[in-house]
Amino acid sequence: MALKSLVLASGNPGKAREIRALLEPLGIHVVSQAELGISEAEEPHDTFLENALAKARHASRATGMPALADDSGLCVAALGGLPGVHSAYFAGREGGRELRDARNNAKLLASLASKTDRRAHYTCVMVLTRRAGDPEPMLAEGRWAGTIGTEPRGENGFGYDPLFNVTDRLHPEARTAAELPPEEKNRISHRGQALARLIERIRAET
Numbered sequence: 001m002a003l004k005s006l007v008l009a010s011g012n013p014g015k016a017r018e019i020r021a022l023l024e025p026l027g028i029h030v031v032s033q034a035e036l037g038i039s040e041a042e043e044p045h046d047t048f049l050e051n052a053l054a055k056a057r058h059a060s061r062a063t064g065m066p067a068l069a070d071d072s073g074l075c076v077a078a079l080g081g082l083p084g085v086h087s088a089y090f091a092g093r094e095g096g097r098e099l100r101d102a103r104n105n106a107k108l109l110a111s112l113a114s115k116t117d118r119r120a121h122y123t124c125v126m127v128l129t130r131r132a133g134d135p136e137p138m139l140a141e142g143r144w145a146g147t148i149g150t151e152p153r154g155e156n157g158f159g160y161d162p163l164f165n166v167t168d169r170l171h172p173e174a175r176t177a178a179e180l181p182p183e184e185k186n187r188i189s190h191r192g193q194a195l196a197r198l199i200e201r202i203r204a205e206t
Contacts, residue, residue, distance in 0.1 A: 005029040009059035009069035011040050014158035018186055022195050038062045048125040061132035072124035074160045078115040118147040124190040126198050138201050142193030154178025
């Protein structure tokens, strides 16, 4: 499959920035469904995979183009895996994205106020459909482990990034995902991992 362009099945500008930064250097033009006036698909399912597939098929059907979708979320150990697939609307659907992010972060902190276990991970499942009825969509998954901080820090990223603390061998001090330079986050994040695995599959088919 010589993939030259695709529609991104998301209206999230943060996701669009991250995915464009990783795909466009490969000569793959990315247009978001929001730019084409396509509404977001329903996400009624209980798993990241089912929701990602529903979004990809919806965008492919509406455009006739290959479509890339991801479903991702934050899973917190002390909350039994919540907010999980409900991460984007953990504190309700009212308001714009920035307002929802702020409410979600406030609810997460309140939910963990009495907890000592702050372990969490981001999960991302990516699906690429060559067409709406693609019987063998490409799948890839990424997982990024960290802990939840006690207050937001950092100006980059989106969603729960200001609360999501990460460490690595070169940076043993905790930094939030929102404190990471975008290129570093794209390399190590759940979405970056999943997309790197998907790119390997795309290259194998071309």
